Amino acid sequence: MTIPWGTNQLRRLGEALRDNREPPESCPPYRHVMIWFDALAATVLEEIRQVDWTPIVGDIPFEVVSRSKTIDTLRQKLRRDRHTPLQNVQDIAGVRFEADMTLTTQDAVVREIALLFDHDPDDPRVVRDLRSDPHKRVSRCSSLAPIAGRARRGAGAHGASGRLGERLRDRGRRHREGDPLRSDSR
Template structure:
């Protein structure tokens, strides 16, 4: 794998990481030994992020052979910051640090239908199932079927030398929604991300902000319906093949006939798309940010688990 950094297995045990998690949740200042372990733990996570990014970049030609629009895939990686880790461990005291599978994370975003997203996910899973550093089969978590507080995406957890990296694969619709919710967390507090109400000392301001959150929650099932209803429109961008036919559970001749019936210009779809785009712009103004400019993949932003 040219271009993929050399990755070395971590030199610490799961029990040591559990103890580190206890200290991260409990203390503002880590002990000298815990600080050394934390730095090694994060360095290890960053190495895995780089390895996964390298594998995804090298796989672009293969992915594009089945899903041509994956060439526009935006790839970004990050490790969680100490503050985010500490907050998570305090918020969910039953969860231990070794079980947090998005300490190392990579995010993929492209203009895809659900069909294209599924096909791309299949290829990524296969790619990492055969990865020379893989120690477990990749795990797919479908947050489209079971949204968490409105959040929808496909998560693929891959394991290198036994340690996880979470790949978040999002369509542009899923990403726009998630970015707005992340921006709300940055500006108004993280409570709405986990289903809690907005907290503010001014009741009127709290009500205004909650109305924005409620509207964003209302949009999520509408986007789900829009994406599910337009999933087969992805056939416009795909060449009929055995891979695509297998994914849909049809024969290649049936797939060809199905693709021939797809309407390129559907007025109802165009109208719904314009309405959704307008709602996102309006919400961005109410939050006070442009979700397409801000909300980059950083240690402060985590995928829902």
């Protein structure tokens, strides 16, 4: 799927989101951008679900889930790194492969996801190993092929509680700060 908007349009939309102001008329509406990324994530999710993972994970229960960044988390990310434009944010929408698996199994899952989308799993632009970062609470490796597909260890209740925690934090921020763009058509 080719993104239907130009780099400058997305950059200007990202700047408006980051600065909490109305996007210029030349920008695509925020909701249209998110619908496109959600559709891409749904496609990736289905392709990952179609794989027979038994040779890699055996009988370990796993879950393949998808989640888009909320406007709040996207805005925070754009504010944290003011030099990363919207079109370069890797995880606007992501797909996670969650299971309680060993690091070796996690590596094999990430490798398979990269190969599934015809990407080189040894290319650091495709696979980013975040497991050595002491600030990460969950061990994970990301395959950026074609959108963030993550293989996570220690999922199960932890993954579900993490997703619930993200939703509650997002809801709390919207309640505290108000969000004029949340209900706006842009």
